Structure formats: C-alpha cells, structure tokens
Amino acid sequence: MPKPAHTTPQQIALLQSRNMSFRNIADAPHFLANISYYRLKGYWWEMQDDFVNHHFQNGSFFEDAIDLYNFDRHFRLIVFNAVERIEIALRTKLIYHLSLAHGSEWYLNPALFDKQKEFAMFVSKIYNDMGRSSEEFIVKHFQNHPTEHPESWKGLEVLTLGTLSKLYQNLKHQLPEKNTIAQEFGLNNQKHLASWLLAIxxxxNIVAHHGRLWNRVVINKYDWPPTPKKPLLTYVPNNYQRRKIFPLLSAILYMNNQVSPGHSLKQELFNLFAQFPNVQLAKMGFPADWQNEPIWT
Known part of the structure; x- marks a missing residue:
C-alpha cells in the first residue's frame, strides 16, 4: 500500500517520534521546503540504530544531516569540474591522434573498431545526437555540406563522456593511437584507461543528476594499474575498497595531474574537508593515513 504524503510539520513530528533531535527546530521547515525529505534521508540513514523502524541513535541531529548534504553538494561540484577536464582531454586526444593517422572521418570507419555491433550502435547514436544538436557548427555543417559527414572535430563535440569512453574502449587494441592516449593519461595499459573512463x-552521471556522492557505493567494477607511470597509491585497492569513492577519486586526481597540470583540485578538496571537519571521510573509503598516499602528498 502506498505511504501517505506528509506536510512539513508532520515530517518534523515523524522525525521527532523516531528520536531525531533539532538544534533549532524553527529552521527545519525552511530546509524541508527546499530539500525534500526523501533526498535528506540518504544523509541521515546511518544515524539510525533500527533500520526497520527508522529509529535514530541518541544524539542524532537534523542539522548534522543538513551539514552532510551541504558537504556533498560542494563535493559534487569539485568532482564535476575534475571530470570535465578529463572529458575534454579525452575528446581532444581522440580527435587529434586518430584524425592524423586515419583521416578526419575515422570515427565512421568500421575497420578501426573491434565489436561491429557496438560500432553500428555508435554510428546510429552519433547521427541521432547530431540531428538533435542545436550547436551552430553542426547546424551550419549540414546546411553547407548536406552530403558530407562532419569531421571528427565536429562530430565528437556532441558526444557525452559515456559515449566517448565506449568509443575509446571499442577501438582496436593494435592501434598505436589507442596506446598513445593511455600513455598521455599516465597509464601503461589502454585497458586500464578504458576501465577508469567507464567508472568515472x-x-x-550521479553528479549531473544531483545524486548523493558521499558514501555512495560505486557499482561499476573497474581495473587498477599495478604499476602506473607515476606514483598513485601504495597499494592496489581490492574490489571492496573500490566500491567506495576514494580510489576512483584518487584516479580522477591522477588523470587531472596528467592533463591539467597546475589544477587546484587537491587544494579545493583539502579546503572542503577543513570546512566540514565532522564529515567522516572513512565512510567514503578514505584510509586512516590517506594524506600520506603518494597522489595526495
């Protein structure tokens, strides 16, 4: 049976009946009017001592959940900027290396790709994306050259990171350009780059849809390079450790070091952690001595 909807005062009363405390209950209606109860649920979930009846531990404060929500909001913005640099670098490297070696329309050449079914799906998708695109350079291309395929530097600009990642993964392993791109991201193995890109x-996508990143379980399994070109972590995270964000965040930082030297990602994260000292980084998979890991020193 569907649960009944509650007014804001009823939501506050429900939390109080479950042992949630408020430092300033007068502010609670404002927060619940602008951040949904269900969204905040992800941030107070671990405050419970009974996950069936949703009873909270003694000393569980509504404002602590709000702080955690605000931490996560800033954290997502920092990560999104870091991922954007990776996406732009990947697009640039694909266009540059493959166009010089195989011509400006290489992305439509089936001989360069391993799995032909995936290649056919990609071609269908890119033409759908270009058909829907309102980007001036795409619109003008089809106006001025209606019978010509867009060059890769036009076509790939309308692709998402997910499509670019799959495109890279499906390139034939024998292509030297595929290995060159991996090397430029600081990895010796193209398989590791493809795996990282898909996980990132x-x-x-979580960030783009305003999902919770704090304490998020990373369901996408990914590989880890045992010998990266530059110092990364002193250990190879096991599959359980890779379910938390810390290893992948370290990978994102590592890739940013290669493609965007001088970035402020690490300092932005340090500042954020200092601003929210009560956030338990261990819940995100940060080990106790994480600041001594090579990529973070």
Missing part, C-alpha cells in the same frame, strides 16, 4: 562516467 558513472560518477559523472
């Missing part, structure tokens, strides 16, 4: 796409 999952994170990017």
């Amino acid at each position: 796409t999952v994170v990017r």
Whole structure:
C-alpha cells in the first residue's frame, strides 16, 4: 500500500517520534521546503540504530544531516569540474591522434573498431545526437555540406563522456593511437584507461543528476594499474575498497595531474574537508593515513 504524503510539520513530528533531535527546530521547515525529505534521508540513514523502524541513535541531529548534504553538494561540484577536464582531454586526444593517422572521418570507419555491433550502435547514436544538436557548427555543417559527414572535430563535440569512453574502449587494441592516449593519461595499459573512463562516467552521471556522492557505493567494477607511470597509491585497492569513492577519486586526481597540470583540485578538496571537519571521510573509503598516499602528498 502506498505511504501517505506528509506536510512539513508532520515530517518534523515523524522525525521527532523516531528520536531525531533539532538544534533549532524553527529552521527545519525552511530546509524541508527546499530539500525534500526523501533526498535528506540518504544523509541521515546511518544515524539510525533500527533500520526497520527508522529509529535514530541518541544524539542524532537534523542539522548534522543538513551539514552532510551541504558537504556533498560542494563535493559534487569539485568532482564535476575534475571530470570535465578529463572529458575534454579525452575528446581532444581522440580527435587529434586518430584524425592524423586515419583521416578526419575515422570515427565512421568500421575497420578501426573491434565489436561491429557496438560500432553500428555508435554510428546510429552519433547521427541521432547530431540531428538533435542545436550547436551552430553542426547546424551550419549540414546546411553547407548536406552530403558530407562532419569531421571528427565536429562530430565528437556532441558526444557525452559515456559515449566517448565506449568509443575509446571499442577501438582496436593494435592501434598505436589507442596506446598513445593511455600513455598521455599516465597509464601503461589502454585497458586500464578504458576501465577508469567507464567508472568515472558513472560518477559523472550521479553528479549531473544531483545524486548523493558521499558514501555512495560505486557499482561499476573497474581495473587498477599495478604499476602506473607515476606514483598513485601504495597499494592496489581490492574490489571492496573500490566500491567506495576514494580510489576512483584518487584516479580522477591522477588523470587531472596528467592533463591539467597546475589544477587546484587537491587544494579545493583539502579546503572542503577543513570546512566540514565532522564529515567522516572513512565512510567514503578514505584510509586512516590517506594524506600520506603518494597522489595526495
């Protein structure tokens, strides 16, 4: 049976009946009027001592959930900017290396790709995306050159990180350009780059849809390079550790170091952690001595 909807005062009363405390209950209606009860639920979930009846531990404060929500909001923005640099670099490198080696329409050449079914799906998708695109350079291309395919530097501009990642993954392993791109991201193995890109796409989509990133379980399995070109972590995270954001965040930082030297990602994160000292980084998979790991020193 569907649960009944509650007014804001009823939501506050429900939380109080479940042992939630308020430092300033007068502010609670404002927060609940602008951040849904259900969204905040993800931030107070671990405050419970009974997950069936949703009873809260003693000392659980509504304002702590709000702080955690605000931390996560800033955290997502920082991560989104870092992923954007990776997306732009990947697009640039694909266009540059493959166009010089195989011509400006290489992305439509089936001989360069392993799985032909995936290639056919990609071609269908890119033409759908270009057909829907309102970008002036795409519109003008089809106006001025109606019988010509757009060059890769036009066509790939309308693709998402997810499509670009799958495009890279499906390139034939024997292509030297595929290995060159991996090397330029600081990885010796193109398989590791493809795996990282697909996992980072999952994170990017969570952020783009304003989903909770704090304490998020990363469901997409990804590989880890045992010997990266530059110092990363002193250990190879196991599959359980990779379910938390810390290893993937370290990978995002590592890739930013290669493609955007001088970025402020690490300092932005340090500042955020200092601003919200009560946030338990361990819940995000940060080890106790994470600041001593090579990528973070």
